Amino acid sequence: MKIYLDGKLVEKEDAKISVFDHGLLYGDGIFEGIRAYNGRVFRLKEHLDRLWSSAKAINIKIPIQQKDMEKAVIKTLLTNKLCDAYIRLVVTRGSGDLGLDPRKCITPPSIIIITDNISLYPEELYEKGMDVITVSTRRIKQDSLSPNIKSLNYLNNILAKMEAIRSGVMEAIMLNAEGYVVECTGDNIFLMKNGVLYTPPGSEGALIGITRDAVIELAKNKLKIPVREERVSIYNVYTSDECFLTGTAAEIIPVVSADSREIADGSPGKTTVKLIKEFKNLTRLTGTPIK
Incomplete structure (x- = not known):
């Protein structure tokens, strides 16, 4: 190499x-x-x-x-x-x-x-969905360090990841100082509720991810789903119809339980599955050619 x-x-x-x-x-x-x-x-x-x-x-x-x-x-x-x-x-x-x-x-x-090459999560989790927990490690306040600076200091995220590992799960939800959902240790988070797709805004301390933006575009333009960037509580996660995470390494991965609460019926949601398919098509057909 x-x-x-x-x-x-x-x-x-x-x-x-x-x-x-x-x-x-x-x-x-x-x-x-x-x-x-x-x-x-x-x-x-x-x-x-x-x-x-x-x-x-x-x-x-x-x-x-x-x-x-x-x-x-x-x-x-x-x-x-x-x-x-x-x-x-x-x-x-x-x-x-x-x-x-x-x-x-x-x-x-x-x-x-x-x-x-990279394989962030086992393939079976993309098919069956993954479990997450909420960790006690809070996301660094935006007025202390902007989340949109992708700096080499990821200790905040690593401490949260360690909590997840100790609890036997591979990813965890991080809250901001006010107790609202921000993102996960390495992924953005989305929720479906009553036909609307929700994700925390950058103003809450979330990184504006490249995959996150691609998913928002696909939801709006391909699936004609309304998307709202607004505050999300952990209650909203528990009571959502669907939940999934996005990231460059993770791509799109379904979440089927949070803090031992099943999301809807405990299986990947229909919209999540559709978005995974649309995202795969997008990555296969677009991009800067390697030549």
């Missing part, structure tokens, strides 16, 4: 950065998780736009142009002969000293592109 590292493609074993890189020392950096399907990179421009927005928000100047980053992603996939892959694109602050001051970083930001 070849890794893109600062303009060069190197063997996995040789892909090394300094121990003084502030991405390692302080989580001072940003990333994107991207998918390639059937020889096309799904919504690459949207992912790169978000990467550049994250960089601007934390005052990192990415040392190459966006069009060159696109070429680097494609080149890495071609080198590794991958048509279907998960792409992890990382930009670190660069190498500095042991202090917090980013001005002390003496090297340009590092760019890392990893392309590999």
